[in-house]
Amino acid sequence: MTRTIHFNAFDMNCVGHQSPGLWAHPNDRSYTYKDLDYWQNLARTLERGIFDGIFIADVIGYYDVYKGSNFHAIQQAAQIPVNDPLQLAAPIALATEHLGIGITASTSFEHPYTFARRLATADHHTKGRVGWNIVTSYLESGAKNVGQAGLKRHDNRYEIANEYLEVIYKLLEGSWEEGAIIRDAKGRVFTDPAKVHEIGHKGKHFDVPGYGLTEPSPQRTPVLYQAGASGPGKKFAAEHAECVFVAAPTKSVLKAYVAEIRLQAAAAGRDPNSLKIYTLITIITDESEAKAKAKFEDYKQYVSYDGSLVFMSGWSGIDFGQYAPTDVIQKVETNAIHSFVEHIAGGDKSWTIEELAKFGGIGGLGPVFVGAPDQVADILQEWVADTDVDGFNIAYAVTPGSFEDVVNYIVPELQKRGAYPTTYKPGTLREKLFGQGPYLPKNHPADQYRDIEAFKRAQKTPLANAS
Numbered sequence: 001m002t003r004t005i006h007f008n009a010f011d012m013n014c015v016g017h018q019s020p021g022l023w024a025h026p027n028d029r030s031y032t033y034k035d036l037d038y039w040q041n042l043a044r045t046l047e048r049g050i051f052d053g054i055f056i057a058d059v060i061g062y063y064d065v066y067k068g069s070n071f072h073a074i075q076q077a078a079q080i081p082v083n084d085p086l087q088l089a090a091p092i093a094l095a096t097e098h099l100g101i102g103i104t105a106s107t108s109f110e111h112p113y114t115f116a117r118r119l120a121t122a123d124h125h126t127k128g129r130v131g132w133n134i135v136t137s138y139l140e141s142g143a144k145n146v147g148q149a150g151l152k153r154h155d156n157r158y159e160i161a162n163e164y165l166e167v168i169y170k171l172l173e174g175s176w177e178e179g180a181i182i183r184d185a186k187g188r189v190f191t192d193p194a195k196v197h198e199i200g201h202k203g204k205h206f207d208v209p210g211y212g213l214t215e216p217s218p219q220r221t222p223v224l225y226q227a228g229a230s231g232p233g234k235k236f237a238a239e240h241a242e243c244v245f246v247a248a249p250t251k252s253v254l255k256a257y258v259a260e261i262r263l264q265a266a267a268a269g270r271d272p273n274s275l276k277i278y279t280l281i282t283i284i285t286d287e288s289e290a291k292a293k294a295k296f297e298d299y300k301q302y303v304s305y306d307g308s309l310v311f312m313s314g315w316s317g318i319d320f321g322q323y324a325p326t327d328v329i330q331k332v333e334t335n336a337i338h339s340f341v342e343h344i345a346g347g348d349k350s351w352t353i354e355e356l357a358k359f360g361g362i363g364g365l366g367p368v369f370v371g372a373p374d375q376v377a378d379i380l381q382e383w384v385a386d387t388d389v390d391g392f393n394i395a396y397a398v399t400p401g402s403f404e405d406v407v408n409y410i411v412p413e414l415q416k417r418g419a420y421p422t423t424y425k426p427g428t429l430r431e432k433l434f435g436q437g438p439y440l441p442k443n444h445p446a447d448q449y450r451d452i453e454a455f456k457r458a459q460k461t462p463l464a465n466a467s
Contacts, residue, residue, distance in 0.1 A: 002418045003384055006391030007411075008102070008245075008278055009046050009403055012057040014082040018364030018395050019282075020307025022299060023077055028398040039088050040095035042400050049407030050421045052276075052433060053100025054092065055133065055225070055245070055393060056085040060109050061144075063314035066306070067321035073314075076307035086122060093126035098424040098432065102131040102225050102243075108157060112167040113208050119222060120172060120214040128218025128428030128438055131243065133225040134236075136161050158232040163203045165240055169446040170199035172221045173439075175212035177452055191215075197452065219438050221446055223429050229257060238264030238275075239445060243433070245393050247280040247365035254279050255387040262388070270443050276433060278393040279383070282363030283402065285409045289372045296370045299397045303361030309353070312360055325354035363395040373413040380410075381419060 015030050016023040023030055032038040046054055062080045064070035073080055089101045103122065105115060123130045136157035180195035201208040226241035228234060237244045238261055248254035262272035284299065286292040309320045320329075329351045351359075362368055369379050383389060396402035414420035425431060428438040440446045 003381075004421060005380055005384055005414055005419050006276060006278065007049065007051045007406070007420075008100075008391065008393045009042070009051055009054045010057065010280065010393045010395045011042070011054060011399065012079065012082065013085050013088060014079050015077040016307075017057070017079070017399075018311065018360075019299075019303075019362050019397050020076050020078050020311065021302045021304030022362065022398055025299065025302045025398050027401050030396075030399050033083065036091045038400075039092055042403060043092045043096045043099055045400060045404055045407055047096045047099045049403075049411045050424060051099060052391070053102050053129075053131065053429065055102035055131075056088060056104060057133070058082070058085045058104035058106075058135075060106055063310045065317060065319050066310045066313035068319060072306040073310045076304045076310065078307050078310040086118060089122040089130055090125045093129055098129075100129050100131055100223070100429040100432065101126060102133050102223075104133040104135055106135050107161040107164040108136055112164045112206060113171070116168050116171040117213045119168075120212075120217045123217035123219055123222050124214070128222075128430070130219070131223035131225050131429055133227065133245070134161065134165070134240070135227065158228070158236050160205050161236060163205050165445075166203070166449075167199070167201050167206050167208050169221065169449040170201055171208070171212035172214075172216070173446050174449040174452065175199055176214075176216050178216070181215050219428050219430050221440055223433065224440075234261055234264060237261060238270070239268045242275065242430070242440075244275055244277045245280065246277065249359070249365060249367060251383060251387055254383070254389060258388045274434065274441070276390045277388075278391045279387075279389050280364060280366030280393045280395060282366060282368045282395045282397055283376055283406050283410060284362075284368060284370045284397060285373055285376050285405050287372070287409065289375060292371050296368070299362060303358070305357050305361070308357040308361040311364065312356055315365070320353050320356070323353050325352065325357075327353050329353065329356060362397050366393075366395060368397075373409040376410055377413040377417065377419070380414070381417070 011017060013033055015033060016028075017030065022028055029038060043054060059079055059082065062070050063073040063078055066072055070080075072078065085103050086105065089103060092099065092101050101122075105119075119130070119132055175197055177195035177197075180192055181190065182192050183190055196211055198210050199208055199212070223243060224241050225243045225245060226233075226237040227245040227247075228237050229246055234257075244261055246254065246257050248257060258277050261275065261277060265275055266272040284292055284296045286295055312318075313320045318329075369376050371379070380392065384391075394403070394406060411420055415422055425435060430436075430438055430440075
């Protein structure tokens with residue numbers, strides 16, 4: 001059987017996202033990121049292309065590793081300025097009917113009690129089309145600017161993230177029972193107090209004794225996305241994530257990653273095939289190979305060498321500005337994104353600094369596929385067949401043009417081959433993706449926090465008995 005391929009659009013509430021310098025291209029409109037019209041028009045295009053969703057990245061902080069300064073980050077608009085992603089959920093939902101909206105938020109910089117309310121609110125406003133991309137953050141500047149002494153060690157960040165998820169699950173899955181909202185106008189009872197429970201959480205990193213602030217949203221816990229690719233990151237993804245994102249520069253790296261994630265998910269008691277794994281790519285296409293190649297050559301003229309290395313230095317924690325362009329990258333232990341260093345410095349290819357800058361100049365750490373629609377479709381099907389990946393997280397060279405090209409050229413070609421959806425499934429984002437119910441499944445770690453009797457035992461002062 002022909003395997004169905006899934007698409008996500010990869011964007012960020014900023015200029016240029018992962019194609020530094022391309023903001024200067026006359027066809028790029030990423031500078032209009034401040035306008036809701038940009039996001040709503042893009043969302044309509046993606047929905048026309050039956051994309052699973054739009055995945056909105058985010059960082060707290062700025063990139064100041066390259067040459068020990070944030071000068072080039074600011075000059076080249078390398079993810080600064082950047083606006084809040086969660087505020088885009090409602091306007092995108094108003095412009096569309098089916099498109100999923102994946103929002104990035106860090107477990108390092110916001111308390112889970114307040115974030116649970118923001119997340120549930122977005123799920124209410126979108127009628128259950130929100131996903132949460134769970135990140136632990138990697139920029140020292142972010143930690144310092146929220147009053148922390150510095151970024152916690154890499155593995156410790158995942159320890160905090162695990163407890164953070166525990167609090168979120170308790171608040172969104174267990175604090176309010178099904179049927180707590182009764183809206184009895186005659187009896188003047190809106191909520192049944194006996195069905196709302198303190199979570200009684202007292203942990204190593206968080207103390208949250210009380211009740212969740214929101215009534216259950218359509219999904220309770222929105223769809224969980226995760227992009228960790230280090231050892232602790234893979235374990236975290238295998239235990240919690242429903243959709244997993246990876247940036248793999250080569251097919252061999254991707255194949256090994258997918259196999260390991262599915263193996264670890266099975267070890268955690270989950271169905272390994274229930275996880276949807278998307279790999280980062282950029283597609284440059286047109287009606288013919290010649291036009292696609294010409295478009296690619298045009299784009300390359302706008303790539304910023306310094307801007308690309310701003311990202312590479314920030315993601316890796318290695319200042320690539322201290323090396324000559326011809327120097328070969330060596331593996332260095334850092335406190336940033338471990339998988340980046342492992343893939344680039346410990347992979348199956350040796351990279352010079354200049355090669356890395358050129359490779360990352362368009363679309364970041366994923367490969368760029370250039371060609372006519374049939375050629376790109378061949379590549380996509382080959383990658384799916386050879387690596388067991390479920391789909392692709394598509395970055396842009398210029399926006400919205402890169403996304404429009406995928407919708408206008410690649411989607412029809414894949415549909416013609418029976419390899420791409422032609423319509424959306426009904427229901428919430430979780431139901432559209434997995435074809436089951438709106439809530440996290442029984443074999444997910446969140447299920448243990450739905451034990452209402454356990455919540456009742458944890459209460460110090462039951463709400464039902466309060467005066």
